[in-house]
Amino acid sequence: MTTIVLIGSGNVATHLFKVFSASESIKIIQVVGRNERTLERFEGAEAMSTDFNGIKDADIYIIAVSDDSILSVSQHLSDKNGLIVHTSGSKTIDELSSHARRGVFYPLQTFSHFREIDFKKVPICLEARQESDFNLLQNLASQISDKVYEVSSDQRRSLHLSAVFVNNFTNHLIHIGNRICLENSLPFEMLQPLLQETVSKLNEISPYDSQTGPARRGDLKTMQNQMDQLKNRDDQEIYRVLSRSIQKTYGKKL
Amino acid sequence: MTTIVLIGSGNVATHLFKVFSASESIKIIQVVGRNERTLERFEGAEAMSTDFNGIKDADIYIIAVSDDSILSVSQHLSDKNGLIVHTSGSKTIDELSSHARRGVFYPLQTFSHFREIDFKKVPICLEARQESDFNLLQNLASQISDKVYEVSSDQRRSLHLSAVFVNNFTNHLIHIGNRICLENSLPFEMLQPLLQETVSKLNEISPYDSQTGPARRGDLKTMQNQMDQLKNRDDQEIYRVLSRSIQKTYGKKL
Numbered sequence: 001m002t003t004i005v006l007i008g009s010g011n012v013a014t015h016l017f018k019v020f021s022a023s024e025s026i027k028i029i030q031v032v033g034r035n036e037r038t039l040e041r042f043e044g045a046e047a048m049s050t051d052f053n054g055i056k057d058a059d060i061y062i063i064a065v066s067d068d069s070i071l072s073v074s075q076h077l078s079d080k081n082g083l084i085v086h087t088s089g090s091k092t093i094d095e096l097s098s099h100a101r102r103g104v105f106y107p108l109q110t111f112s113h114f115r116e117i118d119f120k121k122v123p124i125c126l127e128a129r130q131e132s133d134f135n136l137l138q139n140l141a142s143q144i145s146d147k148v149y150e151v152s153s154d155q156r157r158s159l160h161l162s163a164v165f166v167n168n169f170t171n172h173l174i175h176i177g178n179r180i181c182l183e184n185s186l187p188f189e190m191l192q193p194l195l196q197e198t199v200s201k202l203n204e205i206s207p208y209d210s211q212t213g214p215a216r217r218g219d220l221k222t223m224q225n226q227m228d229q230l231k232n233r234d235d236q237e238i239y240r241v242l243s244r245s246i247q248k249t250y251g252k253k254l
Numbered sequence: 255m256t257t258i259v260l261i262g263s264g265n266v267a268t269h270l271f272k273v274f275s276a277s278e279s280i281k282i283i284q285v286v287g288r289n290e291r292t293l294e295r296f297e298g299a300e301a302m303s304t305d306f307n308g309i310k311d312a313d314i315y316i317i318a319v320s321d322d323s324i325l326s327v328s329q330h331l332s333d334k335n336g337l338i339v340h341t342s343g344s345k346t347i348d349e350l351s352s353h354a355r356r357g358v359f360y361p362l363q364t365f366s367h368f369r370e371i372d373f374k375k376v377p378i379c380l381e382a383r384q385e386s387d388f389n390l391l392q393n394l395a396s397q398i399s400d401k402v403y404e405v406s407s408d409q410r411r412s413l414h415l416s417a418v419f420v421n422n423f424t425n426h427l428i429h430i431g432n433r434i435c436l437e438n439s440l441p442f443e444m445l446q447p448l449l450q451e452t453v454s455k456l457n458e459i460s461p462y463d464s465q466t467g468p469a470r471r472g473d474l475k476t477m478q479n480q481m482d483q484l485k486n487r488d489d490q491e492i493y494r495v496l497s498r499s500i501q502k503t504y505g506k507k508l
Contacts, residue, residue: 067473067476068475090476090479090480108444108445108447108448109447109448109451110448110451110452110455110466112455112459112464114458114459115451115455115458117451121447122447123444123447125444147444147447149444151440154438155438155439155440157483158434158435158437158438158440158483159435159438159440159444160480161434161480161483161484162430162431162432162434162435162440162445163431163445163448164467164468164480164493165427165428165430165431165434166427166428166431166445166448166449166452167448167449167452167466167467168465168466168467168468168469168470168500169427169492169493169496170424170427170428170449170452171452171461171464171465172461172465172496172499172500172503173419173420173423173424173427173496174419174420174424174456174461175460175461175462175465175503176416176419176499177416177417177419177420178416178460178461178462180412180415180416180419181412181413181416183412184408184409184412184413185409186405186409186412186413186416188460190362190377190379190401190403190413191362191416191417191420192456192457193362193363193375193376193377193401194362194363194364194417194420194421195420195421195424195453195456196453197363197364197369197371198364198420198421198424198425198453199449199450199452199453201364201366201369202428202446202449203446204368204369205366205368206429206432206442207425207426207428207429207432208429208432210366210425211422211425211426211429212364212421212422213418213421213422214418214422215422216422219321222321222344225344226344226414226415226418229411229412229415230415234495234498234499234502235499237495237499238423238495238496238499239418239423241488241491241492241495242423242426242427242492244488245426245430245488245489245491245492246422246426248488249426249429
C-alpha cells in the first residue's frame with residue numbers, strides 16, 4: 001500500500017484523486033488545498049485540509065498546483081521524509097531542490113473537470129534523483145497507466161512545448177475554423193468528421209506524410225483567394241505564417 | 255436507378271467510386287480519367303476510359319478533378335443532357351456555367367487512398383440551379399450519407415477555408431510537435447492520447463471554452479521560455495502569432 005498526500009485542488013489533482021481512489025494498492029490519506037470551495041470536488045476523501053501546517057506523513061507527496069506555486073508549497077514539506085514530486089510539464093525536478101528525495105510525476109494529457117479520462121492510456125512521465133524513488137514512482141504510475149516513461153527534465157520541457165503546439169494551438173485553429181463557419185451560418189458539427197479523421201489518420205501515417213491542401217501543393221491562387229476571404233488581420237497573419245511554413249517544409253518555392 | 259459517369263481518378267473519385275458501387279440504387283456506368291495508371295484503382299468498373307470523346311449518357315456526371323481542370327473537363331460534356339456537378343470546395347457552381355443543369359457535390363472530408371472512410375458520417379454539401387436537380391443530388395447523397403446539407407457557393411468557400419484551418423494547419427502544428435519530440439528522442443505515440451482528447455473534448459464543449467495553456471492564462475514567463483526553446487525562426491513566429499491571437503481572443507493584455 002502506497003500512501004499519498006495530494007496537494008492542490010485543480011483539474012490535475014481532481015483526476016489523480018479519482019484514479020488513485022479506484023486503486024486498491026494506493027491510499028490517499030489527505031488532500032490539501034488553499035481553496036476550500038474546490039476542495040469540495042474531492043468527495044469521499046478521508047481527510048481534506050486547507051492547513052498546510054497539518055500535513056500528514058506519507059510515502060509520496062504529490063504537488064499538483066500551478067507552476068508558480070510549486071516552490072512555495074514545497075516549502076511546507078521541509079520536515080517530511082517521503083518522496084516529494086510535482087506534476088508540471090515545464091518545471092525541472094530542481095524546482096524541488098530543497099528536498100533530497102524529489103521527483104516528477106507528469107501525466108501528459110489535457111484535463112477538464114467535466115471529462116472522464118481513461119488513465120490507462122495517459123502517458124505518465126517520471127523522473128527521480130534516486131533509483132529507489134524512481135522505482136516507487138514507477139510502481140505508482142503503473143497502477144493507473146499502461147504508458148509509463150522515464151523522461152528527463154529537458155525532455156519533459158520539450159514535451160510540454162510540443163503539447164502546446166498539438167493541443168493549445170490546434171485548438172485555437174479549430175476555434176477560428178468554427179468562427180468562420182458560424183459567421184456563414186454553417187453548424188460546427190459539419191467539421192467534426194474532418195477533425196476526427198485528421199487525427200485518426202495519424203495512427204497510420206506521420207503528420208508529415210498526411211499533409212494536403214493549397215500550401216502543400218504550392219497552389220498560390222487558392223492561397224491568395226483564401227487570404228482575401230479572411231476578414232481580420234490576425235487570421236490573415238496566421239494563414240500567411242502557417243502556409244509559408246508548410247511551403248518551406250515541403251520545399252515549395254516562396 | 256441513378257446512372258453516373260465519374261470523371262477523375264484521384265482520391266475523391268476513388269472513394270466515391272467505392273461507396274457508390276456498394277449502393278444498389280446507384281450505377282456507375284463509366285469512369286473517365288486522363289491517367290491510365292491511376293484508373294487501375296477502379297477495380298471492377300464496367301467501363302473505364304481515357305477517352306474524353308467517348309463519354310456515355312448518364313443521369314449525373316461527377317467531375318472529381320483538380321480545381322484548375324474542372325472547366326476544361328466540363329467542356330467535353332457540352333452535348334450532354336444530364337446534370338453536371340463538380341466536387342470542389344472552393345470553386346463556385348458557375349465554374350460549370352456553360353451547362354444549364356449544373357451543380358456541386360462536395361464531400362467535406364480529407365481522403366487518403368489507404369484509408370477506409372465511413373461515408374455515412376461525411377457531410378455532403380449540395381448545390382444546384384434547379385429544384386429538380388437539387389432533389390436528384392439529394393437523393394444520390396442520402397444513399398451514401400446521413401449528413402446532407404444545402405450549401406451555397408459562398409458558404410462552401412467558407413467551409414473550405416475553415417477546413418484549411420481545421421485540417422491542413424492543425425496537421426502542420428502536429429508535425430511541428432512531432433518534430434520537437436523526435437529531436438528530443440521522444441516517441442510521437444506519447445502525444446497521441448493528448449491529440450485524441452483535444453478533438454474528443456469538442457464533442458462536449460466549444461473550442462472557445464476548451465482552450466487552456468500559457469497564452470490563455472496570459473502566462474508571459476512560460477511563453478517567453480518556450481519561445482527561447484524553439485530553435486528555428488519559423489517555429490518561433492508561429493508560436494508568437496498564435497499566442498498573440500489566443501491572448502487577444504481571451505482579452506489578455508499584450
